Amino acid sequence: xxxxxxxxxxxxxxxxxxxxxxxxxxxxxxxxxxxxxxxxxxxxxxxxxxxxxxxxxxxxxxxxxxxxxxxxxxxxxxxxxxxxxxxxxxxxxxxxxxxxxxxxxxxxxxxxxxxxxxxxxxxxxxxxxxxxxxxxxxxxxxxxxxxxxxxxxxxxxxxxxxxxxxxxxxxxxxxxxxxxxxxxxxxxxxxxxxxxxxxxxxxxxxxxxxxxxxxxxxxxxxxxxxxxxxxxxxxxxxxxxxxxxxxxxxxxxxxxxxxxxxxxxxxxxxxxxxxxxxxxxxxxxxxxxxxxxxxxxxxxxxxxxxxxxxxxxxxxxxxxxxxxxxxxxxxxxxxxxxxxxxxxxxxxxxxxxxxxxxxxxxxxxxxxxxxxxxxxxxxxxxxxxxxxxxxxxxxxxxxxxxxxxxx
Numbered sequence: 001x002x003x004x005x006x007x008x009x010x011x012x013x014x015x016x017x018x019x020x021x022x023x024x025x026x027x028x029x030x031x032x033x034x035x036x037x038x039x040x041x042x043x044x045x046x047x048x049x050x051x052x053x054x055x056x057x058x059x060x061x062x063x064x065x066x067x068x069x070x071x072x073x074x075x076x077x078x079x080x081x082x083x084x085x086x087x088x089x090x091x092x093x094x095x096x097x098x099x100x101x102x103x104x105x106x107x108x109x110x111x112x113x114x115x116x117x118x119x120x121x122x123x124x125x126x127x128x129x130x131x132x133x134x135x136x137x138x139x140x141x142x143x144x145x146x147x148x149x150x151x152x153x154x155x156x157x158x159x160x161x162x163x164x165x166x167x168x169x170x171x172x173x174x175x176x177x178x179x180x181x182x183x184x185x186x187x188x189x190x191x192x193x194x195x196x197x198x199x200x201x202x203x204x205x206x207x208x209x210x211x212x213x214x215x216x217x218x219x220x221x222x223x224x225x226x227x228x229x230x231x232x233x234x235x236x237x238x239x240x241x242x243x244x245x246x247x248x249x250x251x252x253x254x255x256x257x258x259x260x261x262x263x264x265x266x267x268x269x270x271x272x273x274x275x276x277x278x279x280x281x282x283x284x285x286x287x288x289x290x291x292x293x294x295x296x297x298x299x300x301x302x303x304x305x306x307x308x309x310x311x312x313x314x315x316x317x318x319x320x321x322x323x324x325x326x327x328x329x330x331x332x333x334x335x336x337x338x339x340x341x342x343x344x345x346x347x348x349x350x351x352x353x354x355x356x357x358x359x360x361x362x363x364x365x366x367x368x369x370x371x372x373x374x375x376x377x378x379x380x381x382x383x384x385x386x387x388x389x390x391x392x393x394x395x396x397x398x399x400x401x402x403x404x405x406x407x
Contacts, residue, residue: 111157118164118233122171125240128247168236175239182246189253189377190368196249196322197242252320254298254378256345258328258364259287265361268374274358283372284327284365291332291360293351297342298326298378306334312363313355316348325370329363330354 123129183193266274266286273280301318304325309315312329316336319325332352342348353360366375 108157111161115157115160115164118161118168121233121237121240122164122167125171125175125236128244165232168232172232172236172239175236175243179239179243179246182243182250185381186246186250186253188381190373191253193246196253197246198249249322252299252301252322252324254320254324254326254366254375255381256296256298257379258296258298258326258362259289259293259351261289262379263288268372268376275356284329284363285375287362287364289351289360289362291350291352293360293362294347295328295331295349295351295362297344297346297348299324300344301326301342303336303338303340303342303348306336306338306340308354311356313357314349314352315355318342318348323369325367327363327365327367329365330357330361332360 186193186196264285265288266282268282268285270279271282272278295316297318299318299320301320303316304319305315305317307315312327314329314331314334316328316331316334317325318328328349330351330353331349332354333350334348335350336342336348351360351362357363364375366373366378
């Protein structure tokens with residue numbers, strides 16, 4: 001206990017000595033312009049002043065440091081205590097804005113695509129130039145009502161869609177009339193429209209026999225897009241597809257003149273036989289002309305016979321499919337061979353007088369299911385059939401001008 005007291009006293013004496021040494025009494029001379037005064041600063045007073053200055057300086061330094069820290073946090077040099085939360089909130093807002101912009105962009109793109117595809121459908125339906133399979137998804141599903149901002153963006157496209165609906169109504173009327181006219185013409189030729197269309201459907205089915213691919217559920221967006229398609233445009237598409245199928249069947253119907261200058265010396269039906277003078281059935285029509293007159297195929301087909309055949313003399317028979325065939329008799333020269341594929345308007349032979357013939361002419365027949373029918377309706381409706389065939393998407397691209405005049 002004594003040792004501790006002595007040590008404490010010694011330390012106190014030592015501190016007092018250092019204070020007296022550092023803050024020795026000093027005399028200051030002060031001159032105020034009038035008189036001179038002497039001020040004595042003792043050790044205690046100097047120490048007190050030094051302590052006050054240290055405290056003042058300390059508070060000033062702390063305030064400056066806090067101000068500097070706040071400025072740094074505000075400018076991002078250092079992180080404020082809640083900066084991570086603020087950054088997270090900002091990132092969330094940015095993400096929401098980006099999602100909103102993406103939604104608006106997708107909505108506008110969907111509307112633009114639908115407008116373009118529906119315009120293609122209307123154009124293809126009216127001109128007949130298009131692919132029904134490629135157009136199968138042309139009528140997109142109606143989009144859900146967009147929010148206010150998206151609605152403003154797509155407003156011009158919505159106006160265009162309104163005008164397209166008016167055009168679709170007009171196109172529907174035109175297609176309905178074309179279908180009625182085509183079926184009426186087919187019936188006048190002694191053919192059933194259902195049969196012609198069914199044959200075309202079988203041809204399409206044979207081309208689509210090979211199928212496959214991954215399963216897409218009926219409730220998938222891809223399938224529902226077609227299910228929810230706008231009824232008006234779906235109806236327009238179905239009408240166009242029905243008309244196109246019928247017109248593809250019409251392709252097999254003879255539709256151009258077999259010669260450039262058409263006239264008749266003998267018609268179809270019962271007549272007086274030119275050799276015997278007795279009544280006989282004439283299975284075609286006789287078209288006169290000089291030897292060597294060009295003879296043309298009246299429809300696309302395949303040569304089923306090219307050579308001599310009894311009273312026909314030199315004969316070319318074309319199989320046009322769907323039970324329809326044409327015969328060209330009394331030829332002076334045959335220009336095609338068996339099983340050759342020919343196109344409508346193609347030169348196939350030259351007129352002559354071979355076989356049972358009294359002079360140069362073409363004996364022309366049209367046969368359905370092996371039975372001869374009157375060729376006159378096919379020749380007199382050629383213009384309409386040509387127009388129908390040229391509108392058909394499945395038509396083989398060939399000359400539609402018919403036989404050209406020859407020198």
